[in-house]
Amino acid sequence: MDEFVTRGFAATRLDDIARRAGVAKGTIYLHFKDKESMFEELIRTAIVPLVGRLHAPPPSGSIRDVLEGFARTFIQEVATTRRGDIVRLIIAEGPRFPEIADFYYREVISRGLAGMRALIELAIARGEIRQRELANFPQLLVAPAIVAVVWKSLFERHCPLDAIEMFRVHLDLIFGERSKP
Amino acid sequence: MDEFVTRGFAATRLDDIARRAGVAKGTIYLHFKDKESMFEELIRTAIVPLVGRLHAPPPSGSIRDVLEGFARTFIQEVATTRRGDIVRLIIAEGPRFPEIADFYYREVISRGLAGMRALIELAIARGEIRQRELANFPQLLVAPAIVAVVWKSLFERHCPLDAIEMFRVHLDLIFGERSKP
Amino acid sequence: MDEFVTRGFAATRLDDIARRAGVAKGTIYLHFKDKESMFEELIRTAIVPLVGRLHAPPPSGSIRDVLEGFARTFIQEVATTRRGDIVRLIIAEGPRFPEIADFYYREVISRGLAGMRALIELAIARGEIRQRELANFPQLLVAPAIVAVVWKSLFERHCPLDAIEMFRVHLDLIFGERSKP
Amino acid sequence: MDEFVTRGFAATRLDDIARRAGVAKGTIYLHFKDKESMFEELIRTAIVPLVGRLHAPPPSGSIRDVLEGFARTFIQEVATTRRGDIVRLIIAEGPRFPEIADFYYREVISRGLAGMRALIELAIARGEIRQRELANFPQLLVAPAIVAVVWKSLFERHCPLDAIEMFRVHLDLIFGERSKP
DNA sequence: GATGAATGAGGCTTCATTCAT
DNA sequence: AATGAATGAAGCCTCATTCAT
Numbered sequence: 001m002d003e004f005v006t007r008g009f010a011a012t013r014l015d016d017i018a019r020r021a022g023v024a025k026g027t028i029y030l031h032f033k034d035k036e037s038m039f040e041e042l043i044r045t046a047i048v049p050l051v052g053r054l055h056a057p058p059p060s061g062s063i064r065d066v067l068e069g070f071a072r073t074f075i076q077e078v079a080t081t082r083r084g085d086i087v088r089l090i091i092a093e094g095p096r097f098p099e100i101a102d103f104y105y106r107e108v109i110s111r112g113l114a115g116m117r118a119l120i121e122l123a124i125a126r127g128e129i130r131q132r133e134l135a136n137f138p139q140l141l142v143a144p145a146i147v148a149v150v151w152k153s154l155f156e157r158h159c160p161l162d163a164i165e166m167f168r169v170h171l172d173l174i175f176g177e178r179s180k181p
Numbered sequence: 182m183d184e185f186v187t188r189g190f191a192a193t194r195l196d197d198i199a200r201r202a203g204v205a206k207g208t209i210y211l212h213f214k215d216k217e218s219m220f221e222e223l224i225r226t227a228i229v230p231l232v233g234r235l236h237a238p239p240p241s242g243s244i245r246d247v248l249e250g251f252a253r254t255f256i257q258e259v260a261t262t263r264r265g266d267i268v269r270l271i272i273a274e275g276p277r278f279p280e281i282a283d284f285y286y287r288e289v290i291s292r293g294l295a296g297m298r299a300l301i302e303l304a305i306a307r308g309e310i311r312q313r314e315l316a317n318f319p320q321l322l323v324a325p326a327i328v329a330v331v332w333k334s335l336f337e338r339h340c341p342l343d344a345i346e347m348f349r350v351h352l353d354l355i356f357g358e359r360s361k362p
Numbered sequence: 363m364d365e366f367v368t369r370g371f372a373a374t375r376l377d378d379i380a381r382r383a384g385v386a387k388g389t390i391y392l393h394f395k396d397k398e399s400m401f402e403e404l405i406r407t408a409i410v411p412l413v414g415r416l417h418a419p420p421p422s423g424s425i426r427d428v429l430e431g432f433a434r435t436f437i438q439e440v441a442t443t444r445r446g447d448i449v450r451l452i453i454a455e456g457p458r459f460p461e462i463a464d465f466y467y468r469e470v471i472s473r474g475l476a477g478m479r480a481l482i483e484l485a486i487a488r489g490e491i492r493q494r495e496l497a498n499f500p501q502l503l504v505a506p507a508i509v510a511v512v513w514k515s516l517f518e519r520h521c522p523l524d525a526i527e528m529f530r531v532h533l534d535l536i537f538g539e540r541s542k543p
Numbered sequence: 544m545d546e547f548v549t550r551g552f553a554a555t556r557l558d559d560i561a562r563r564a565g566v567a568k569g570t571i572y573l574h575f576k577d578k579e580s581m582f583e584e585l586i587r588t589a590i591v592p593l594v595g596r597l598h599a600p601p602p603s604g605s606i607r608d609v610l611e612g613f614a615r616t617f618i619q620e621v622a623t624t625r626r627g628d629i630v631r632l633i634i635a636e637g638p639r640f641p642e643i644a645d646f647y648y649r650e651v652i653s654r655g656l657a658g659m660r661a662l663i664e665l666a667i668a669r670g671e672i673r674q675r676e677l678a679n680f681p682q683l684l685v686a687p688a689i690v691a692v693v694w695k696s697l698f699e700r701h702c703p704l705d706a707i708e709m710f711r712v713h714l715d716l717i718f719g720e721r722s723k724p
Numbered sequence: 725g726a727t728g729a730a731t732g733a734g735g736c737t738t739c740a741t742t743c744a745t
Numbered sequence: 746a747a748t749g750a751a752t753g754a755a756g757c758c759t760c761a762t763t764c765a766t
Contacts, residue, residue, distance in 0.1 A: 007277065010191035014740060024748045026742080035740065092273030094335045096188065101335045109336060131354055137347040139332065140354070143324035146331065151320065154275045154282045155290060166318045173312055173321070173354045195757065205731045210758070369639065372553035376736065386752045388738080397736070454635030456697045458550065463697045471698060493716055499709040501694065502716070505686035512689065513682065516637045520648045528680040535674055535683070535716045557761060567727045569763080578761065 001042050005085040009039050009093050039093075043100050046086050047108060063123035064175045071145065071167040079148045079163055087149050113138045128175055144170045182223050186266040190220050190274050220274075224281050227267050228289055244304035245356045252326065252348040260329045260344055268330050294319045309356055325351045363404050367447040371401050371455050401455075405462050408448050409470060425485035426537045433507065433529040441510045441525055449511050475500045490537055506532045544585050548628040552582050552636050582636075586643050589629050590651055606666035607718045614688065614710040622691045622706055630692050656681045671718055687713045 003012045003020060014035060018025040032038035060066075078084050094101040116138035123129040134140060148163035155161075184193045184201060195216060199206045213219035241247075259265050275282040297319035304310040315321060329344035336342075365374045365382060376397060380387045394400035422428075440446050456463040478500035485491040496502060510525035517523075546555045546563060557578060561568040575581035603609075621627050637644040659681035666672040677683060691706035698704075 008189065008191060008273070010189060011277070013738090018749095025740090026748055026750095027746080029741075030746070088272065088276075091269060091331055091335065092189065095269075096192070102339070105336050105339045110340070131350065131358055133350045133353070137350050139328050139342070140325060140347060140351055143328045143351075144321060146328055147320050147324045150272055150327065154272065155286050158283070158286045159291075161320070166321060169312065169314045169318050170321055170324075172314070177312055194755090196755095206757090207732065207759080208730055211729065216757070370551065370553060370635065372551060373639070375734090377734095387736090388753065389751055391737070392750065450634060450638075453631065453693055453697065454551070457631075458554070464701070467698050467701045472702075493712065493720060495712045495715070499712050501690050501704070502687060502709060502713055505690045505713075506683060508693065509682050509686045509689055512634055516634065516644045517648050517652060520645070521653075523682070528683060531674065531676045531680050532683055532686075534676070539674055556759085561728095568761090569727055569729095570725085572762070573725070 001046055001086070002082065004039060004042065005082060005089050008089070009035075009096070036097075040097060040100055040103075043086070043090065043097075044103055046083070047104060049083070063119055063126065063128050064171055066119065067141070068168065068171060071171070072164055074145055075148055075163045075167065079145060079152055084149045084152060087146075088153050091150075112142070116141045123175075130176075131174070134174065141174070182227055182267070183263070185220060185223065186263065186270050189270070190216075190277070217278075221278065221281055221284075224267070224271065224278075225284060227264070228285065230264075244300055244307065244309050245352055247300065248322070249349065249352060252352070253345055255326055256329055256344045256348065260326060260333055265330045265333060268327075269334050272331075293323070297322045304356075311357075312355070315355065322355070363408055363448070364444070366401060366404065367444065367451050370451070371397075371458070398459075402459065402462055402465075405448070405452065405459075406465060408445070409466065411445075425481055425488065425490050426533055428481065429503070430530065430533060433533070434526055436507055437510055437525045437529065441507060441514055446511045446514060449508075450515050453512075474504070478503045485537075492538075493536070496536065503536070544589055544629070545625065547582060547585065548625060548632050551632070552578075552639070579640075583640060583643055586629070586633065586640075587646055589626070590647060592626075606662055606669065606671050607714055609662065610684070611711065611714060614714070615707055617688055618691055618706045618710065622688060622695055627692045627695060630689075631696050634693075655685070659684045666718075673719075674717070677717065684717070 003017050006012075014025055014028060017038075018028055021028075028038065032041065078087070090100060090104050094104070117135055120129060120135045120138060120141065124132055124135060144163070144167050148161065148166065151161045152163075184198050187193075193216075195206055195209060198219075199209055202209075209219065213222065259268070271281060271285055275285070298316055301310060301316045301319060301322065305313055305316065325344070325348050329342065329347065332342045333344075365379050368374075374397075376387055376390060379400075380390055383390075390400065394403065440449070452462060452466055456466070479497055482491060482497045482500060482503065486494055486497065506525070506529050510523065510528065513523045514525075546560050549555075557568055557571060560581075561571055564571075571581065575584065621630070633643060633647050637647070660678055663672060663678045663681060663684065667675055667678065687706070687710050691704065691709065694704045695706075
């Protein structure tokens with residue numbers, strides 16, 4: 001997966017994968033049909049941990065706190081790490097691997113957005129969020145996370161981005177400005 | 182460019198490019214040093230029209246109207262079209278073509294964000310925007326556009342996204358809800 | 363090596379080498395980095411047997427007999443055979459492969475000439491050779507061998523050359539005419 | 544010719560020849576049928592001046608003086624200069640261009656050797672040379688010149704060679720040692 | 725006559741895949 | 746089950762040659 005993330009599907013060599021895995025090239029073919037199916041299986045496998053996170057904890061405190069915690073976790077454990085590159089990899093290779101895009105949509109996106117929408121509706125019901133239409137576009141809630149992932153991999157060295165702080169400001173826009181601690 | 186957008190850098194064949202361009206393979210080398218520099222030049226060339234747009238029009242009316250117009254233009258002429266794929270292409274290949282990422286940051290991102298920040302500060306000064314910290318993260322302003330571009334190329338067929346309406350809701354979050362027409 | 367000798371470096375095709383070697387084209391690259399390093403390694407390898415000969419035998423009989431034996435061996439086993447073509451190949455490609463010329467000078471030429479010089483000085487000390495200055499130009503001793511190699515590959519079919527007899531006459535010039543047997 | 548000499552036939556590009564000649568690439572084909580015939584014609588043309596020298600002046604003084612003058616001229620105007628490289632070029636490409644080798648043999652070698660033989664026989668008749676068999680191998684007379692040409696292009700930078708002095712020693716071997724001036 | 729842009733055959737090299745060991 | 750040498754299809758690139766201008 002590291003190799004695919006670093007170079008993309010086409011530019012990755014099975015030689016390198018084998019060396020990195022500490023096996024011979026032929027051994028790969030005992031586990032995978034070919035390079036393409038290996039790529040697809042690896043992506044699927046890599047996505048699973050993301051899926052795990054989506055079984056949201058029950059919203060005990062305020063929705064905003066839940067979201068802020070979620071955002072912090074996502075940014076620290078995904079956007080900043082190798083997992084964030086997997087997201088970028090899916091963006092990059094998705095159009096050529098529709099099955100991967102399908103799988104990703106089914107397992108991650110649709111569930112994640114459903115969860116977001118539920119949270120938003122709960123927050124609206126509780127009066128934490130005033131903008132009722134936000135429930136129609138749960139993508140807006142996670143948009144800064146996407147931006148953070150892209151920014152990290154392309155522009156971080158030109159201009160570092162404090163993704164957590166950015167997300168906090170984003171939540172201020174949604175929930176109303178919070179008095180600074 | 183179509184070929185590169187469709188397949189990515191490594192998987193694109195010069196044979197196909199030549200056929201699509203209606204020239205022989207050798208002819209390519211009268212114009213470009215090699216595949217890599219052709220890719221870089223094409224990306225640069227493709228970006229130029231985007232850059233032109235960034236010389237912002239003078240904010241005559243309300244900032245929100247300016248941004249809404251800008252968003253509509255961007256989504257209709259970039260996110261929906263082949264140009265949006267170029268943005269995706271840069272996200273995909275940027276890490277392996279640092280020069281392209283550099284160029285893109287210098288010519289598009291830094292200028293665009295500077296323009297956004299100026300607009301945000303103007304809006305804050307005029308009282309249109311209350312969240313002063315937004316000026317520190319102009320990325321937040323365009324985040325829905327990025328999401329739209331990615332969504333279009335990966336998930337549109339699973340779940341169409343009304344990007345313009347999404348952007349309108351986003352602006353409501355920033356400027357406060359506008360009374361429905 | 364046969365292919366390189368027959369066609370020269372640039373005109374030799376890896377296709378032909380592979381076919382001649384009875385392997386696939388790709389197999390070549392398991393053993394050599396590229397065409398150039400293959401050429402260089404082959405030349406080096408081909409020279410090794412020549413180098414072996416240069417560890418001179420102890421001059422038991424007269425120096426002239428030693429040289430006549432050496433010349434006979436050289437002409438029969440080098441000038442006449444495929445190895446002679448390697449000498450011609452080095453003359454032909456040397457200027458474009460400085461490393462080969464360097465290697466050849468270091469391993470063959472400088473050692474061979476040192477050996478020749480030692481023999482000449484010994485012969486002078488013994489009174490077999492009167493021309494003391496010959497020791498400054500050991501190249502003169504082997505000049506007919508070079509001429510023989512070149513002649514064989516270019517003009518043999520126009521006018522055969524008895525290289526051994528020529529060398530004998532050459533030795534007569536150096537050692538004084540020997541009474542015919 | 545400079546291009547061919549520097550790189551050999553196969554590695555020389557018509558692009559470079561055209562640029563050096565100050566004409567367009569297509570223009571070459573108004574004068575030559577193809578690269579091969581151009582090479583052959585150029586070699587032939589380049590050889591002509593060599594041929595001119597062979598119409599020997601009548602041997603007025605001693606044969607040895609004639610030869611020493613000839614050698615000095617040859618080494619200064621051929622071995623040291625670009626013309627010497629042409630000799631090397633013929634050695635290099637001769638086997639693949641039999642017509643050139645033929646032409647060279649006919650126009651230069653056979654005539655040159657005939658002239659040498661005549662000189663040798665004259666010197667024998669005059670008593671300047673004692674070794675009668677030398678007349679059978681006029682190649683021996685010019686062998687040091689060949690060695691000088693090869694040495695210059697391959698090993699000069701490792702160990703400079705005083706070709707004229709070497710030739711003088713060679714003549715000493717043939718004519719008997721001359722008292723030093 | 726001269727040009728030089730265009731061509732496309734052909735060469736070098738890579739790398740996914742196979743298979744005898 | 747694991748290996749890794751061997752394969753050969755396929756891609757990039759060069760350059761001799763052509764031909765419309």
